[in-house]
Amino acid sequence: MKRDEWKTLGWATALLAVAALLPLTGDGYLISLGVSIAMYTVLATSWALFSGPTHYISLATAAFFGIGTYVMGSGIEVLPYWVLLPIAGLIGGVLAALVGLATLRLSGVYFVIFTLGLAEMTRQGVTWYQNQTGHKGTYVLTDLTDNDIYWQLLGLAALVYLVGWGIGRSRLGFALRIIGDDEDVARHVGINTALSKVALFVVSGAVAAIVGAIIAPRYVYIEPSTAFTPMLSFQVVIMALLGGTGRLWGPLVGVIPFTLLWEAISSSFPNQTTLLLGLSFLAIVYLLPGGFVGLYDRLKGRAAKRSAMA
Amino acid sequence: MDILITGLILGGTYALIALGLNLQYGVSRIMNLANGEMLVIGAFVAFTLFTVGQVSPLLTIFLVAPLAYVLNWLIYRIMLRPLVNRAKNRGMLEVDAILTTFGLSFVMVGIMIWAFGGDYFSYSYLARPIVIFGDNFGLNRVVAFLCAAVLCAGLFLWLNVSRAGMAIRAVAVSPENARLVGIDVPKLSARAFALGGAVTAVGGAVISTFLTLDASTGVMFTMKALIIVIMGGVGDVRGTILAALVLGIGETFVASVIDPGLTLVAAYALFILILLFRPQGFFGRKPT
Numbered sequence: 001m002k003r004d005e006w007k008t009l010g011w012a013t014a015l016l017a018v019a020a021l022l023p024l025t026g027d028g029y030l031i032s033l034g035v036s037i038a039m040y041t042v043l044a045t046s047w048a049l050f051s052g053p054t055h056y057i058s059l060a061t062a063a064f065f066g067i068g069t070y071v072m073g074s075g076i077e078v079l080p081y082w083v084l085l086p087i088a089g090l091i092g093g094v095l096a097a098l099v100g101l102a103t104l105r106l107s108g109v110y111f112v113i114f115t116l117g118l119a120e121m122t123r124q125g126v127t128w129y130q131n132q133t134g135h136k137g138t139y140v141l142t143d144l145t146d147n148d149i150y151w152q153l154l155g156l157a158a159l160v161y162l163v164g165w166g167i168g169r170s171r172l173g174f175a176l177r178i179i180g181d182d183e184d185v186a187r188h189v190g191i192n193t194a195l196s197k198v199a200l201f202v203v204s205g206a207v208a209a210i211v212g213a214i215i216a217p218r219y220v221y222i223e224p225s226t227a228f229t230p231m232l233s234f235q236v237v238i239m240a241l242l243g244g245t246g247r248l249w250g251p252l253v254g255v256i257p258f259t260l261l262w263e264a265i266s267s268s269f270p271n272q273t274t275l276l277l278g279l280s281f282l283a284i285v286y287l288l289p290g291g292f293v294g295l296y297d298r299l300k301g302r303a304a305k306r307s308a309m310a
Numbered sequence: 311m312d313i314l315i316t317g318l319i320l321g322g323t324y325a326l327i328a329l330g331l332n333l334q335y336g337v338s339r340i341m342n343l344a345n346g347e348m349l350v351i352g353a354f355v356a357f358t359l360f361t362v363g364q365v366s367p368l369l370t371i372f373l374v375a376p377l378a379y380v381l382n383w384l385i386y387r388i389m390l391r392p393l394v395n396r397a398k399n400r401g402m403l404e405v406d407a408i409l410t411t412f413g414l415s416f417v418m419v420g421i422m423i424w425a426f427g428g429d430y431f432s433y434s435y436l437a438r439p440i441v442i443f444g445d446n447f448g449l450n451r452v453v454a455f456l457c458a459a460v461l462c463a464g465l466f467l468w469l470n471v472s473r474a475g476m477a478i479r480a481v482a483v484s485p486e487n488a489r490l491v492g493i494d495v496p497k498l499s500a501r502a503f504a505l506g507g508a509v510t511a512v513g514g515a516v517i518s519t520f521l522t523l524d525a526s527t528g529v530m531f532t533m534k535a536l537i538i539v540i541m542g543g544v545g546d547v548r549g550t551i552l553a554a555l556v557l558g559i560g561e562t563f564v565a566s567v568i569d570p571g572l573t574l575v576a577a578y579a580l581f582i583l584i585l586l587f588r589p590q591g592f593f594g595r596k597p598t
Contacts, residue, residue, distance in 0.1 A: 055401060055402075055405055057405065057408055057409070102582055102585050102586060103585060105589075106585065106589050107401075107404075108401065108404055108405065108408075109341050109404060109408070110540065110585065110589070112341075112408055113533070113536045113537070113540070114578075114581070114585070116343075116529075116533060117533045117574060117577075117578060120533075120574055121574050121575050121578045124571055124572055124573075124574050124575050125572075125575055127571055128569050128571055128572055128575075131569075131571075230529075234412070234416075241409070271423055271424065271428070272420060272424065274416050274419045274420040274423060274526070275416065275417060275419075275420025275421065275423075275424065276420075277413075277416045277420075278412075278413045278414065278415065278416025278417030278418075278419070278420055279413070279416075279417060280413070281409050281410065281412050281413025281416065282410065282413040282414070282417070284409065284413075285393070285406055285409050285410045285413065286392075
C-alpha cells in the first residue's frame with residue numbers, strides 16, 4: 001500500500017470509531033437516526049459498487065432487503081441469529097445471480113424494468129404463499145437493542161468499504177470500469193462482460209439481504225407490505241446518485257443530508273414524500289449530474305486550473 | 311371461453327396504452343417511465359367530468375387527447391430535449407431519461423395526492439351485463455375494448471398509409487438515415503412523444519370506465535406497458551397488439567385459475583420467457 005492509502009485507512013478507522021461511540025449518548029432519537037443512516041449507507045454504497053462503474057440502475061434493493069427480512073423472520077425460531085445472517089446473504093446473492101443472468105446480457109432498459117417490478121412481484125408471491133399456508137405475518141423476537149443493530153450495521157459498512165476498495169484494485173474492478181466506458185471495447189479486449197456484471201450485482205444483492213436480516217428484529221412484526229417497500233429502492237438510488245458514485249465515499253455524502261431531509265419531510269408533511277422523491281430525481285439530473293463527488297471534482301479542477309494560471 | 315374473452319378485452323385496452331409507450335420509445339428513444347401517470351391523469355379527467363357533468367367518457371377522450379398532446383410536447387421540449395442534446399451516446403441518454411421520467415412520475419403522483427388525495431376513484435358507466443357466447447360480460451368493458459380496437463386500427467393505418475406515419479416509421483428504424491432524406495428528426499421526435507402521451511391518456515380515460523384507480527396506480531400500468539413493448543418488439547405495432555393480448559389472456563388465466571393476487575407474477579413469468587428466448591420481441595430480427 002502507498003502512503004496515501006495508509007492515511008485514508010487511518011482516517012476511515014478514526015471516523016468509524018467516532019461513529020461507534022454514538023450509542024453512548026443514550027439519546028433514543030439520535031440512535032434511531034444513526035441506525036437509519038448506517039442502514040442507508042450500507043445499501044447505497046453497495047448499490048454504487050455495482051451501478052457506479054456499469055451505469056446499470058438497479059431498483060431491486062427493496063426485493064433483496066425484503067427477502068433478508070423474511071429469512072430472519074421465518075428462521076429465527078429454528079436457527080441461531082448469527083447463522084441466519086450469512087444464509088440471508090447467500091439467498092440474496094443467488095437471487096441476484098439469477099436476475100443478473102437473465103437480464104444483464106441485454107441493454108440497461110431491460111434491467112431497469114425488470115428490477116422495478118421485482119420487489120412487487122416477490123411481495124405478491126410471499127403474500128400468496130402466506131395465504132396458502134394460512135398465516136399472515138411473523139414475529140421476530142430477539143433481545144437485540146437498537147444499539148446492537150447500529151453496531152452490526154457499522155461493522156457491515158466497514159466490510160462493504162473494504163470489499164469495495166478491494167474490488168477497485170482488482171482485475172474485476174478494472175474490467176467493470178472499461179465496461180462502463182464502452183462495453184464493445186470491453187468485449188473486444190476479451191472481458192466476459194456479462195459475468196463481471198453479474199458478479200458485482202451478486203455482491204450488492206447479498207449485502208442488501210443481510211441488511212434486511214439485521215433490521216428485521218427492529219420491526220418485531222413482519223408482513224409483506226412492511227418488508228417489501230418499493231420506496232426503499234428509490235431512496236437508495238437517490239442517495240447514491242446525490243452523493244456521487246465515482247468514489248467509494250460518495251454515497252455516504254448523499255445519505256446523510258437526504259436521510260435528515262427525509263426525516264424532516266415525512267414527520268411534518270407525510271403526504272409529500274413522493275413529491276420529494278420526484279424533485280430529488282430531477283434535481284440530480286439537471287443540477288447535480290455526478291452528485292456531490294462530481295461537484296467536488298469540478299471545483300477542484302477549476303482551482304487547479306486557476307493555480308496553474310497564476 | 312370466459313377467460314379467453316375477458317383476457318382479450320383486457321388485452322385490447324392494454325394494447326392502447328402500450329402503443330403510446332412504444333411510439334415514445336420507438337421514435338423519440340425516451341423510455342418514458344411516467345407513462346402510467348399520463349394514464350391516471352386521463353382517467354382522472356374522465357372521472358371528474360363524469361361525476362360533475364355526466365359527460366360520457368367516450369366524449370371526454372376528444373378533450374383528453376389534445377390536452378395530453380400539448381402537455382407531453384411541452385415535457386419533451388422543456389425537459390427531455392436538453393438531455394438529448396447533452397448525451398454523448400445512447401447509453402447516457404437512457405440513464406438520464408430513466409431518472410428524469412421517474413422523477414416526473416413521482417412529481418405527478420405527489421401533485422395528484424396533494425391536490426385530490428390518495429383515495430380510489432371509480433364511477434359507474436354502462437355497468438350493465440351483456441351476453442357473449444352464453445357468458446355475462448360488463449357492457450363497459452366491451453365498449454372500452456371496441457373503442458381501443460378502433461383507435462389501434464386507426465393508428466396502425468395512419469402509421470402505414472400516411473406520409474407522416476411513414477416519416478415516423480423512418481425515424482424509428484434509423485434516426486441518422488431519416489435525416490438524409492429530409493426528415494426533421496428533432497421536430498418529429500417531439501411530435502411522436504406528444505402523440506404517444508395522448509394515446510396513453512386516451513387509454514386511461516377508456517380504462518377508467520371499468521377499473522378502479524388511485525393516484526399511485528400509474529406505475530403498475532407503466533410496468534405492464536413496458537413488458538408489452540419489449541415482448542412485442544420496440545417500434546412494432548403488430549407485435550405490441552399481439553403481446554398486449556397475450557398478456558391480457560395470461561393475466562386473466564392466472565387470476566381466475568390460481569389467485570387474483572398473482573397477476574404481476576404472471577406478467578413477469580411471460581417477461582422472463584421472452585428475455586431468455588426472444589429478447590428482440592415476437593417479430594423482431596436478431597441483431598447481427
